[in-house]
Amino acid sequence: MSPEKPTIDKIKPYDMPLHLQVDLASGEFAPFTEFYERRLSQLGDLFHDRSAVQRTLAAGDPLLYDVRMRPFVTSLSDFTFGVTRIYPGKVGDEYYMTKGHFHLLLEQPEVYFCLRGRGCLLIESAEGDFHAHWWTPGVVSHIPPGYAHRTVNTGSEALVFSAIYHLSAGHDYGKIAQRGFSCRVVELNGSAELAPNPLH
Ligand code: S6P
Ligand code: ZN
Numbered sequence: 001m002s003p004e005k006p007t008i009d010k011i012k013p014y015d016m017p018l019h020l021q022v023d024l025a026s027g028e029f030a031p032f033t034e035f036y037e038r039r040l041s042q043l044g045d046l047f048h049d050r051s052a053v054q055r056t057l058a059a060g061d062p063l064l065y066d067v068r069m070r071p072f073v074t075s076l077s078d079f080t081f082g083v084t085r086i087y088p089g090k091v092g093d094e095y096y097m098t099k100g101h102f103h104l105l106l107e108q109p110e111v112y113f114c115l116r117g118r119g120c121l122l123i124e125s126a127e128g129d130f131h132a133h134w135w136t137p138g139v140v141s142h143i144p145p146g147y148a149h150r151t152v153n154t155g156s157e158a159l160v161f162s163a164i165y166h167l168s169a170g171h172d173y174g175k176i177a178q179r180g181f182s183c184r185v186v187e188l189n190g191s192a193e194l195a196p197n198p199l200h
Pocket of ligand 1: 067084098099101149151163165169171
């Protein structure tokens with residue numbers, strides 16, 4: 001999968017202060033300017049139980065998550081505010097999760113803020129320094145430069161979190177698509193646990 005370059009060149013700089021409003025219950029906010037959804041048919045390779053993927057797809061193509069974004073591009077720099085909403089569900093023993101990525105510009109960090117639900121943030125450097133942050137509403141996670149990140153909804157309702165990062169950071173999905181993270185997040189005896197990823 002090829003890296004996704006940021007859309008910064010297409011956005012007209014605006015140097016005045018702006019504000020927006022997030023509905024904490026739904027995770028929706030306005031005004032947003034970019035929106036995308038990711039369904040299982042686009043993400044099936046993330047899940048280890050391929051027969052569970054096929055069984056699920058035979059019954060439909062569930063929506064796993066959606067993302068709203070509002071870039072703040074100025075003539076000197078840029079930021080983006082985004083809100084991701086991951087729906088509750090599992091494929092096999094693995095919970096619904098984001099695709100996961102490094103930033104194309106590795107030196108770019110990011111801050112996540114859990115607004116609603118229960119989840120787990122996986123963070124891992126290219127050298128294999130792995131961390132898991134277990135989320136409840138109010139937890140803030142700093143993703144340092146050079147660390148890949150993936151979010152997993154371990155709860156029974158939508159997991160909603162905001163992200164703040166420089167738009168110029170971009171996304172590099174390739175390495176994570178190939179081997180994932182050191183650990184997967186699975187349901188074991190009714191609770192969310194980390195399990196080693198044999199493909200890593
Ligand atoms: C962007 C930031 C988030 C994710 C979003 C979806 O740097 O980390 O906005 O893009 O949570 O995840 P993914 O891995 O599909 O881009
Ligand atoms: Zn990111």
